[in-house]
Amino acid sequence: MQESKPIGLHQVLMWIIGNRNELNILKMNENKEMGTAVVTGASSGLGEVFAERLAERGYNLKLVARRKDRLDALAEKLESKYGIKVTNLVADLGSDSELEKVAENLRSDNSITLLINNAGTSTLSSISSTSVAKQKEMVNVNVTALMVLSHAVLPGFIEKNTGILINIASVLGFYTLPISAVYSGTKGFVVQYTQGLQEEVKGTNVQVQLVNPATTATEIWEVGGVPLSALEQSTIMTTEDCVDAILSGLDKGEQVTHPSVHDQKLIDNYEDARIKLFQGSQHGQPAERYITQA
Numbered sequence: 001m002q003e004s005k006p007i008g009l010h011q012v013l014m015w016i017i018g019n020r021n022e023l024n025i026l027k028m029n030e031n032k033e034m035g036t037a038v039v040t041g042a043s044s045g046l047g048e049v050f051a052e053r054l055a056e057r058g059y060n061l062k063l064v065a066r067r068k069d070r071l072d073a074l075a076e077k078l079e080s081k082y083g084i085k086v087t088n089l090v091a092d093l094g095s096d097s098e099l100e101k102v103a104e105n106l107r108s109d110n111s112i113t114l115l116i117n118n119a120g121t122s123t124l125s126s127i128s129s130t131s132v133a134k135q136k137e138m139v140n141v142n143v144t145a146l147m148v149l150s151h152a153v154l155p156g157f158i159e160k161n162t163g164i165l166i167n168i169a170s171v172l173g174f175y176t177l178p179i180s181a182v183y184s185g186t187k188g189f190v191v192q193y194t195q196g197l198q199e200e201v202k203g204t205n206v207q208v209q210l211v212n213p214a215t216t217a218t219e220i221w222e223v224g225g226v227p228l229s230a231l232e233q234s235t236i237m238t239t240e241d242c243v244d245a246i247l248s249g250l251d252k253g254e255q256v257t258h259p260s261v262h263d264q265k266l267i268d269n270y271e272d273a274r275i276k277l278f279q280g281s282q283h284g285q286p287a288e289r290y291i292t293q294a
């Protein structure tokens with residue numbers, strides 16, 4: 001019988017270092033099966049955590065944002081930690097020409113199996129104190145870019161009968177504050193648009209998930225002019241908790257994920273009321289309360 005030598009932590013570490021290349025090759029072979037996940041807005045907040053979680057799941061990544069330094073640092077970390085391939089697409093999604101370059105890149109990449117439209121921006125202030133440029137920026141990034149990039153991948157997903165699209169909306173997609181008319185408007189678009197896409201992919205294996213996060217501890221609050229410190233602290237979720245809840249919802253096959261809503265009945269009742277209101281409108285006659293008596 002061969003005597004087994006005790007293996008110390010140091011030896012285990014040396015073995016891992018010595019075999020890192022082989023381990024990474026093994027992981028890269030796994031990645032071929034998972035394909036490439038695209039995460040927009042990966043330079044901070046939810047997008048950065050999405051990138052890490054998807055790398056952990058074995059996806060190669062395409063990361064999109066404006067801040068190159070942050071994307072480069074993240075790519076380096078994820079490549080060495082998970083043995084995956086990361087490509088950064090540095091782009092301003094609010095610019096038509098840069099958005100088109102990103103869309104063209106996605107259209108021509110057959111390895112893409114998942115897209116998270118996560119990039120978003122907000123300016124939280126009344127209409128009279130928000131410049132038209134800021135309002136347009138919210139529409140360009142939150143609405144136009146999300147629509148154009150969904151369009152870049154979805155026909156391919158449908159053709160291949162597989163793929164995952166995750167669109168990040170917000171609880172402000174179905175609720176409005178006096179300082180969120182434009183932001184809520186853009187997120188309302190994401191809600192309706194994504195539900196429309198879900199109707200389109202019915203009967204296929206393509207998964208389209210609509211996500212409505214509530215307050216989460218990210219830079220978007222500072223960007224929007226409301227510091228996190230001004231908010232009721234117990235209402236703020238961590239980015240990790242939010243992303244893990246979203247991916248848990250994805251794994252369960254949910255169509256609509258509300259990471260912080262505990263009571264499932266609230267979600268079901270809202271969906272039910274929405275559908276009943278629509279059905280109640282299909283009568284072709286003015287409602288009695290609008291008919292003036294002669």
Ligand SMILES: NC(=O)c1ccc[n+]([C@@H]2O[C@H](COP(=O)([O-])OP(=O)(O)OC[C@H]3O[C@@H](n4cnc5c(N)ncnc54)[C@H](OP(=O)(O)O)[C@@H]3O)[C@@H](O)[C@H]2O)c1
Binds near residue numbers: 043046
């Ligand atoms: N945090 C919350 O409370 C909350 C709640 C509900 C929904 N959401 C939604 O969650 C998503 C992620 O936001 P977050 O909270 O994680 O905020 P965040 O940390 O500010 O992240 C926003 C990301 O979007 C990118 N982005 C913004 N403008 C862009 C542009 N013009 N071109 C390219 N990329 C751009 C940013 O990258 P660069 O600046 O490097 O370009 C950044 O990576 C957004 O859609 C947001 O509306 C957030």
